[in-house]
Amino acid sequence: MNDAFKALADPTRRKILxxxxxxxxxxxxxxxxxxxxxPSISHHLNLLKQAGLVLDERQGQSIIYTLHxxxxxxxxGWMFSIAQSDAPVKQNSKETKNTEESE
Numbered sequence: 001m002n003d004a005f006k007a008l009a010d011p012t013r014r015k016i017l018x019x020x021x022x023x024x025x026x027x028x029x030x031x032x033x034x035x036x037x038x039p040s041i042s043h044h045l046n047l048l049k050q051a052g053l054v055l056d057e058r059q060g061q062s063i064i065y066t067l068h069x070x071x072x073x074x075x076x077g078w079m080f081s082i083a084q085s086d087a088p089v090k091q092n093s094k095e096t097k098n099t100e101e102s103e
Contacts (some may be wrong), residue, residue, distance in 0.1 A: 004075050007051035012036070013044050020054060020067040027063065 007013050016030055031041040045065055048054040052071040056063050 001075060001078065003051035004053055004071060007047050007053055008075070010044070010047075013048055016041075016044055016048060017053060017067060017072070020065055024064050024066040027065065030065065 008017075012034065015033070019025060019030060019033055027038065027042050027045055030045065031038045034041060045054065045056075049056055049065075053068055055066045055068045057066070058064075
């Protein structure tokens with residue numbers, strides 16, 4: 001799951017996932033939505049694939065990338081379980097100070 005979080009840390013890769021949510025695409029199709037080189041897009045897609053967030057399938061001479069919803073759901077589920085934890089959460093001390101002053 002660490003690879004998934006590393007992959008999600010980059011805004012370009014997050015946008016790629018949003019595009020693949022709409023439909024499966026080749027690297028060239030994905031690249032049309034960005035102002036970066038096709039090799040850079042391929043690099044981002046490879047990192048997403050290594051993280052398990054996308055799947056690829058060869059169709060003729062093209063490789064088609066698809067969002068791997070199972071892994072995305074696992075990451076979201078893990079984050080949701082943390083958010084729903086019964087453990088006490090310490091607020092940012094600045095926020096706490098402002099809240100205490102307003103009371």
